[in-house]
Amino acid sequence: MANVTLTINGVKVTVQKGTTVLDAAAEAGFFIPTFCHAPELTGFGACRICVVEIQGMRNLPASCVTEATEGMVVQTESPAVVEARKTILELILANHPQDCLTCEKNGDCRLQDYAFRYGVKGPGFEGQRHSYAIEDSNPYIIRDLNKCILCGRCVRTCAQVKERAVVDYAYRGFNTKIAAPMDVPLGESDCVYCGRCVAVCPVGALTYKRLSGQGRVWELEKKPVTCTFCDSGCQFDLISKGQKVIGVAARAPGPGRPLCLKGRLGLELMYCDQPGTPQLKKDGEFVGVTWPEALGLQGVLEKLKKIEG
Amino acid sequence: MTNPIKDVAGADFILAIGTNTTESHPIIGLQVKKAVRGGSTLVVADPRKTEVAELAHTHLQIKSGSDIALLNGLAGVIISEGLYNKEFVKERTEDFEVFRAAVEKYTPEYVEELTGIPADKLREVARGYAGAENATILYTMGITQHICGTHNVFAVANLAMLCGHIGKPYSGVNPLRGQNNVQGACDMGALPAVLTGYQGVGLDDVRAKFASAWGLESLPAKPGLTVGEMLEGASRGQIKGMYIMGENPVLSDPDAGHVIHALEKLDFLVVQDIFLSETAQLADVVLPAASFAEKDGTFSNTERRVQRVRKAIEPVGEARPDWRIICDVATAMGYPMSYESPAEIMREIASLTPSYAGISYPRLEQGGIQWPCPTADHPGTPVLHVGKFSRGLGKFSPVEYVPPAELPDQQYPLVLSTGRRHFHYHTGTMTMRTGALEVHYGTEYLEINASDAAKMGLAEGDRVRVSSRRGSVELSARITDVVPEGLVFTSFHFPEVAINKLTNPARDGISKIPELKVCAVKVEKTA
Amino acid sequence: MAEVTLTINGRQVTVPQGSTVLEAAKKLDIFIPTLCYDPELTIDGSCRMCVVEIKGARALMISCATAATGGMVVETESPAVVEARKTILELLLANHPMDCLTCARSGDCRLQDYAYRYGVKEGGFKGAVHQYQIEDDNPFIVRDMNKCILCGKCVRACAQIQGKSVVDYSYRGFNTKVAPAMDTTLAGSDCVFCGNCVAVCPVGALQEKGLRAKARTWEVEKVRTTCPYCGTGCNFDLNVKDGKVVGVTSCDGDVNGRALCVKGRFGYGFIHHPDRLKKPLIKKDGRFVEASWEQAINLVAEKLGAIKSGFGPEALAVLSSARCTNEENYLFSKFTRAVLGTNNIDHCARL
């Protein structure tokens, strides 16, 4: 395949034709912040935090959707770029709760990382703020859309599994919001609580209810495991604090990897020191169920009992 | 140190001689302060009114270089008033009578003449030291950097033995080492006359043991040259090649002009360092070494505690740890040297060194160990000389006061003394490049007493030239009562104030440590 | 020594008489939050974070200053205790900037830890808020008194560890503030910048300037080592981020505890200084040129070898270093004696 050579921050780098400036920069060892971009999802270019300066271009293009071309001269941290990123962060923070104190994402949040990196201490201007109710009506996922930065990663990852596509953008302008159809809570939607969206959310808008209050990210350790409940081979992280495994989280999903609630619960049962009671929706209400029922083993067990009996 | 650092806080009486502890050893200084807060008596002997002297109950502002007179005077009072520890002297020491005779003439009145300390004050301090339940003596370069440095150390030991303030907790004779691993460099045999653990090169069985461990027929028996003698040899053309690792003698040694001349005369000079130091600039080959953050190893601190240094990052650029470079050079010279890691080197050290025999990396993971540590289950030795001195009986070694080699005269009327500053370290190669310390304390000045300044018409901040018979430097004056009349002081940290151009290379006859603490200078106002 | 046995959260524990309830709980591995307490400092008892419920006592008691007595029955997380702690946290947060977003102590801050533990999201009452200027006119320490919770640990550390008493409480009531005499800055005071106050501050009010500008607490790896400066041999942790040393923090050192001096704590900048030698240099016509290791080592070996064979081993001399490790000094001594064949080895400053 054809190659192109470009210069990034004075360093020459050769990449395959078709590579984005973002990936070329990574290749050359330069970090460019991103919110909406996810390697496993298609380009999007909405958040614009990844802008760079390219010689001869009038605007600052988003590097995640700009193709590297021969002879291109790129600056990833020029004063104009830094200024633009600061403004984006200030805009986001103008409508973001100052909640890091107790936020579950504190320590693993891109908004926080970049605010620190660019020394943006708070909103540059006091804007209008959302005050959405925190949604925790289902037993698995807490949604705090006040913290949502509308990067759309949850939307795209959810849509990767055809029969799901539960959440999407709703409303317009300041009122734009990620929501299930008819803006019902997840608990009332077709959501299967697979946790794909939680795995990709760059901020604290989506978090696991079963891990809430259990520990802060810097106290927790993650260990990857592969689910064996079916042959999709989905990847999860065992979350432990000290000596104890306290929960299971989905890892960033690829297209062929559906991730499902059953798998996650099954791993919880297998690995957690004190697995919580599984909950399933029955007649529109979540109720605690037995492990065999949660894992869909009810029938098998009955049969086994019969054979043995 | 005969005793651990933490013991200092427990002493009832602290005699600090020639150590500005709170500035040059701040953390040991904390122990001194703690003791004082707890009601202990602190006596500081120093020509300067240092920070620690300000804390003291008694400041003995002695004349530079008169330490032996002071120490002998204290011993004299203690003996003549019958305050010494008779039991200890009888059971644990020898040659007391010789000592008694030698110090007899150091009457408080005679000592007053030599040191400038009033006789009554001397008596009072002597009684305090002798009468204390536990008394400790701290000292540093103020004691050792004199032509009589070794004798000073004897004088300190004599006093401690006389009162039995040694071989028990909270007491002892405690030299505070200026550099992180001077203790270790000495322990490891980086000295001309001894191998590791002070095993003499003159002893046949020692040499045989090392030769066989190192796979050789024999080892040289003749003691080698000291730094000063090496430099002498180089300037006379007898030393042709030198290999210098991590030292900067151009700035740290006395009479810098002479040092440069000597190094320039060499046929070949290799310097291995982390920066292109003033010495490295004279080299034919410079080898880039890894810093302490880039390698594993151990340092031995001033209380003989062997502690781990751990690699935190990869060496910068192509730098390599010193131990690897030494192995490479040895191998290239036909003596293959190869070690997996410093842990393996430590195993070899332990196998050859009785006082380190029980020390190993796995043990050091649990914390530092104070040598002597003869076996793997020995807990280490916080306090030396308990019950018995290493040589058996403690020997009194009488010493006589000798005036400094260079005294002020008509032409050079002032005494220059050098030392350390809180914010800096040694020749400044590290502390001048931290992005913080040099920002805060960026230029050096000359401390001078108000009356001397007045004689010369100096005002605060004036630029002055300080000259000795050997060289001169320029810096700004700071008028202060920290120094008494007749004395000026500055540090040796700042390359642009290379004060060792001035200092006197006259050395102690035994330790060969130069007399950096006293030389005669004159001060003139420039512009 | 006499001992007492008491019951904490239903478990019995026996401790020496004179122990506090806090110490007794620690023995059972029961965690009680504290803000003003520090094992190395005198007890202050002012923050009240450590309150517990003691059967028979009329009020909640502060466990850091209450002696354990025989038969005592203690609850450390009863509803009343939790309620009290929440109120204390709300009061503190009412006058605290919500800065965790970029605060460098985030991740290592007791206020944050406890707010999370007790689910206190913000101050319950929005009170008057301080607007102090952030003090950073010295190269070592940043003081942001807006974040100060007035626990007084820095005051006690400066007096009791450092023996300096540079900072103390000043003014009264809402205006109470920890400051050097005359409310000057540290740079204008007698401060020696040991940073021992920073090491004990439970929140982000006192921060190491260099370290905190470069890394977040959860990004650094800590490597325990020994100070390269004076002979005291203090231990500390090098803080490493992305393969670089970004700072130094206290550990519990054998010699020094958590105390360090300005050189040990703030003198690490030389490690990554641009002047560091990064390649072997060989002097040609009076100028240094970069060389490969192989060239340099071979040249050294050849020249030293030639002098040895031409003039004998005594024409060679070696200076070892009080700054290098024991292992390196040993090897250099071995090299001098076994390879060069002379005892001409010394080090510069036997001081």
Ligand code: SF4
């Ligand atoms: S919920 Fe998270 S992933 Fe979804 S749009 Fe908002 S910030 Fe992005």
Ligand code: SF4
């Ligand atoms: S989402 Fe990120 S920035 Fe927002 S409160 Fe949580 S941790 Fe802070």
Ligand code: SF4
């Ligand atoms: S001091 Fe603690 S609570 Fe305050 S802003 Fe900093 S991290 Fe947050």
Ligand code: SF4
């Ligand atoms: S840095 Fe040291 S001297 Fe300065 S205020 Fe803090 S504790 Fe006191």
Ligand code: SF4
């Ligand atoms: S500055 Fe820190 S240690 Fe000092 S009183 Fe405030 S919170 Fe406590």
Ligand code: SF4
């Ligand atoms: S921290 Fe200070 S006192 Fe401690 S070893 Fe280092 S230089 Fe010495």
Ligand code: FES
């Ligand atoms: S920790 Fe007990 S009152 Fe502050």
